[in-house]
Amino acid sequence: MNHTNPPLPRHDWADDEDLDETVQELPPPQKITNKDGSTTVIEYRYNDAGQKVKTTRRIRLITHKEVVNPRVAERKSWSKFGMSGKDPVGPAHDTTSVGENIIFRPSTNWRKDAKNEDADPNAVAMKDKLKDKKVKCRICNGEHFTARCPYKDTMAPIGEAGAAGDVAAGLPDEKGSYVPPALRGGPGGAGAGERMGGAGGKYGERDDLATLRVTNVSEMAEENELREMFERFGRVTRVFLAKDRDTGLAKGFAFISFADREDAVKACNKMDGWGFKHLILRVEFAKKAA
Amino acid sequence: MRPILLSGHERALTQVKYNADGDLIFSTAKDQQICVWYAHNGERLGTYHGHQGAIWTVDVEPTSTLIASGSADNTIKLWDLKSGKCLKTWEFPTAVKRVEFNEDGTKLLGVTEKRMGHLGTIVVLDIKVDVDAEQSDEKAMTIVCDESKATVAGWSYLSKYIIAGHEDGSVSQYDAKTGDQLVNYNIHELGQPITDLQWAPDRSYFITASKDKTAKLITARDLEVLKTYTADTPMNSATITVKKDFVILGGGQAAMDVTRTSARQGKFEARFYHKIFEEEVGRVRGHFGPLNTVAADPTGKSYCSGGEDGYVRVHHFDKGYFDFMYEVERERMNRLNQEEQQRQQKEQKENKK
Numbered sequence: 001m002n003h004t005n006p007p008l009p010r011h012d013w014a015d016d017e018d019l020d021e022t023v024q025e026l027p028p029p030q031k032i033t034n035k036d037g038s039t040t041v042i043e044y045r046y047n048d049a050g051q052k053v054k055t056t057r058r059i060r061l062i063t064h065k066e067v068v069n070p071r072v073a074e075r076k077s078w079s080k081f082g083m084s085g086k087d088p089v090g091p092a093h094d095t096t097s098v099g100e101n102i103i104f105r106p107s108t109n110w111r112k113d114a115k116n117e118d119a120d121p122n123a124v125a126m127k128d129k130l131k132d133k134k135v136k137c138r139i140c141n142g143e144h145f146t147a148r149c150p151y152k153d154t155m156a157p158i159g160e161a162g163a164a165g166d167v168a169a170g171l172p173d174e175k176g177s178y179v180p181p182a183l184r185g186g187p188g189g190a191g192a193g194e195r196m197g198g199a200g201g202k203y204g205e206r207d208d209l210a211t212l213r214v215t216n217v218s219e220m221a222e223e224n225e226l227r228e229m230f231e232r233f234g235r236v237t238r239v240f241l242a243k244d245r246d247t248g249l250a251k252g253f254a255f256i257s258f259a260d261r262e263d264a265v266k267a268c269n270k271m272d273g274w275g276f277k278h279l280i281l282r283v284e285f286a287k288k289a290a
Numbered sequence: 291m292r293p294i295l296l297s298g299h300e301r302a303l304t305q306v307k308y309n310a311d312g313d314l315i316f317s318t319a320k321d322q323q324i325c326v327w328y329a330h331n332g333e334r335l336g337t338y339h340g341h342q343g344a345i346w347t348v349d350v351e352p353t354s355t356l357i358a359s360g361s362a363d364n365t366i367k368l369w370d371l372k373s374g375k376c377l378k379t380w381e382f383p384t385a386v387k388r389v390e391f392n393e394d395g396t397k398l399l400g401v402t403e404k405r406m407g408h409l410g411t412i413v414v415l416d417i418k419v420d421v422d423a424e425q426s427d428e429k430a431m432t433i434v435c436d437e438s439k440a441t442v443a444g445w446s447y448l449s450k451y452i453i454a455g456h457e458d459g460s461v462s463q464y465d466a467k468t469g470d471q472l473v474n475y476n477i478h479e480l481g482q483p484i485t486d487l488q489w490a491p492d493r494s495y496f497i498t499a500s501k502d503k504t505a506k507l508i509t510a511r512d513l514e515v516l517k518t519y520t521a522d523t524p525m526n527s528a529t530i531t532v533k534k535d536f537v538i539l540g541g542g543q544a545a546m547d548v549t550r551t552s553a554r555q556g557k558f559e560a561r562f563y564h565k566i567f568e569e570e571v572g573r574v575r576g577h578f579g580p581l582n583t584v585a586a587d588p589t590g591k592s593y594c595s596g597g598e599d600g601y602v603r604v605h606h607f608d609k610g611y612f613d614f615m616y617e618v619e620r621e622r623m624n625r626l627n628q629e630e631q632q633r634q635q636k637e638q639k640e641n642k643k
Contacts, residue, residue: 071354072313076328081374082337083298083323096332099293099576099603106536106562106571106614 026052034058140242140253150245210237210264211257211286217241218277219249230256233270234263255286291611293576294332296602298325301344303596305583309350312589314371316357317602320344324359326371329592332604338369340376347388351395355419358398360386366400370421378425380415383408392445392466393493395419397430399452401443410439412454412464433469442487446510447494453510455484455498463513475513478502485541486527491588497537499528505539507565517568523557527583533590534612535565540581540595560584560595567616576603 030042038060047053080087084095136142139149214226223241230236238257243250258264264285272283299319307316308329315327324338324345343363350357350371357369362385368378380400388401398417404410414431418424438458445466446453452464459478464471478484479502486499495516499505505528507517519528525541542558558580559573579598586593594604615623 069311069313072311075313075354078335078372080334080336082339084334084336087334091331091333095296095298095334096327097295097297098332099295101292102574102576102605103610104291104572104574104605104608105610108569108571108616110570110572 036060142251151240151242209285210259210261211255212264212268212271212283213286214254214256214271215252215282215284216279217250217252217254217281218279219252220277221250221254223254226254226256229274229276230258230267230271233258233267235259291605291608294604294606296325296327296332296334296604297600298327298334298337298602299323299600301600302579302598303582303600303602304344304346305348306585306594306596306602307348307350308585308587308594309354310352310588311354312587312591314350314354315585315594315602315604316348316350317596318345318348318359319596319600322361324348324357324369326357327602327604329587329594329604330606336374338367338374338376340367340379341365343385346386349389349391349398351391351417351419352393353395353419355421356395356417358389358391358417360389360400362386366398366415368398368417368425372421377421380427380429382413384410388440388442390444391417392449393447394449397445397449397466399443399445401440401454404435404439410435412440412443412452414452414466414469431469433464433471437474441483441485442498444487444489444496445493446496447492451510453487453496453513455487455500457483459484459500459502461498461508461513463510473513477506477508477513477515478504485525486529486583488527488529488585490530491532497528497530499525499539499541501525503541505537505563507537517565519563519568519570521561521570526581527595529584529586529593530565531586531590531593532588534614536571537563537565538584538586538593538595539563540584542577542580544580558597560593564616571614574605577601 026044026046029044030040032040032042034040038058041057041059043055043057045053045055084092137144137149138146140151142149212230217226221241223239226241227236227239230239235258236256237259239254240256241250241254242252256267258267268283268285271281274281274283296315296317299317299321301320303317303319305318308314309316313329314335315329317325317327322339322341322343322345324341326335326337327333328335338357338359341359341361341363343361345359345361347360348357349359354371356377357371358366359369360366364382364385366380366382366386366389367376369376382400382402384403384405386400386402390399391397392399396417396419398415400413400415402408402411402413412433412435413429414433416426416428416430433452435454435456438456438460440454440462441457443452443454445451449466451472452466452469454462454464456462456474459476459480459482460474461477461484462471462474478498478500482500482502484498484500487496489496493510495507495509497505497507501524503521503524505519505521505525506515507519507530508515519537519539521539521541523541523543525539527540529538530536531538539561558577559575560581561570562572562574563570577595577597577599581595581597583596584593585595592604592606594602596602
């Protein structure tokens with residue numbers, strides 16, 4: 001029987017029965033003219049899964065009149081030439097494509113807007129991930145892993161001095177079983193892990209007794225400004241202002257080392273609560289000995 | 291806004307240009323054809339074949355009958371815009387870096403490169419704006435730039451002056467009739483070449499872009515610097531928009547350094563500055579390499595940029611762009627509207643009397 005109807009190319013004899021069914025079931029498309037001048041078009045089709053799909057479209061035709069430059073209009077009817085000579089009317093796919101949408105709103109404070117947008121893809125995803133977990137850097141108390149700390153090369157972890165002794169003392173009690181680094185400190189140095197070089201390493205000798213930790217520092221702060229402020233109390237041996245690697249803005253905390261602990265105490269008392277660039281500084285001793 | 295990407299070139303773009311009605315875009319690249327596109331949908335109308343080297347520059351004659359192009363094969367070619375036929379070829383000892391028609395299209399200037407013992411020159415050719423006419427072989431005038439070669443040049447209002455930007459950052463003004471140099475000022479940082487020179491619609495002032503990371507708005511009559519737009523990266527191109535008081539700057543890290551940086555650090559964005567307040571108001575990103583050339587639509591509806599990445603991106607502005615106003619601009623507009631209303635009310639009263 002399939003030999004009798006060759007004009008239907010897709011009519012495979014194997015699908016014969018199925019096709020007959022589907023063809024019969026499809027209602028004819030409808031066109032309804034509404035009162036408000038729009039037209040409703042209802043069409044039926046089968047999707048890839050064989051389900052019947054009804055598509056209802058409401059179409060309103062609006063005639064939009066535009067006055068165009070006659071020269072421009074004439075040029076639109078020109079025939080193509082050169083490499084486009086054989087292209088059909090309309091944009092060719094190989095030379096013309098549409099890019100992704102760009103939101104462009106001129107604004108006087110666009111820099112701020114752009115920054116918020118930039119923060120979205122990576123930082124926000126990371127924050128979501130870590131929302132429930134409390135990650136605390138042992139070096140700067142920031143919300144990242146100690147290994148990821150940008151200051152791990154310059155700063156000693158907080159509570160390092162007490163930890164090294166406990167590691168040695170704590171290990172034999174565990175009867176040789178593996179203790180994860182985070183737990184090795186025992187109750188005294190909770191959270192402090194083993195570190196390359198240990199307490200006697202590069203940073204072990206630094207006199208942390210005279211180091212102040214300054215927090216709530218303005219983004220705009222500069223190291224020399226801090227140095228000037230703190231030099232009033234005595235000789236400052238080191239000023240470290242944490243800065244963002246990409247933006248160069250201060251991250252909001254700094255360490256100031258004094259040559260003399262007494263000066264540091266004086267500075268701590270005087271500068272705690274000091275107003276600096278619209279923010280009130282919080283000054284305390286760096287928590288190494290804790 | 292959704293940019294239209296035009297990928298008719300295989301190599302870095304060198305110049306994009308709108309015709310006077312803003313419906314056609316011409317693009318040249320370091321490959322050997324010129325493309326012409328419809329600005330409204332990005333459809334390619336055609337290509338112009340005949341150059342044997344990288345094409346540095348293109349310009350459209352004001353009535354959109356002819357186009358001229360300058361190439362590294364040491365020629366300027368004149369083309370029939372509609373058919374793509376080459377009408378005339380002028381040969382020069384060195385590459386041609388810039389061509390520009392004057393306001394009525396009867397003169398064409400070309401900037402030739404300094405190379406192989408030849409000094410950089412600006413040549414002027416007489417053009418007959420007719421596809422069938424025989425174009426003259428003779429150069430109407432030649433200006434030799436013996437101090438620093440010209441990189442860009444253009445015709446001022448009424449074809450009174452020829453303004454040229456030089457490799458050393460200076461701008462000079464020549465009498466367009468005699469070819470005498472009238473003045474030469476060091477406007478951009480010394481030793482930083484001027485990369486682009488584009489005119490305001492009335493050609494009374496122009497904008498220059500330079501590798502010294504600035505663009506400047508300069509008057510044609512006495513080369514007075516009106517405005518300076520400062521960026522943080524070398525600029526390759528700058529253009530002035532109509533309808534809104536903006537200038538668009540394009541640039542980015544030099545192409546040879548690009549592989550070392552990410553797209554974001556490379557600063558491959560078109561920068562919009564307010565023309566009067568000199569303040570940056572926004573950026574449009576999208577190119578994967580530095581922007582070699584930007585052009586603004588003479589009708590103010592769109593702009594396009596050509597990049598080192600081989601793409602032309604055509605951007606049709608949307609409502610947010612046209613709505614943007616500074617507070618002072620808005621106040622001024624409101625005041626003018628109020629005055630207008632009051633005047634109308636007065637007139638109505640008088641009419642009643």
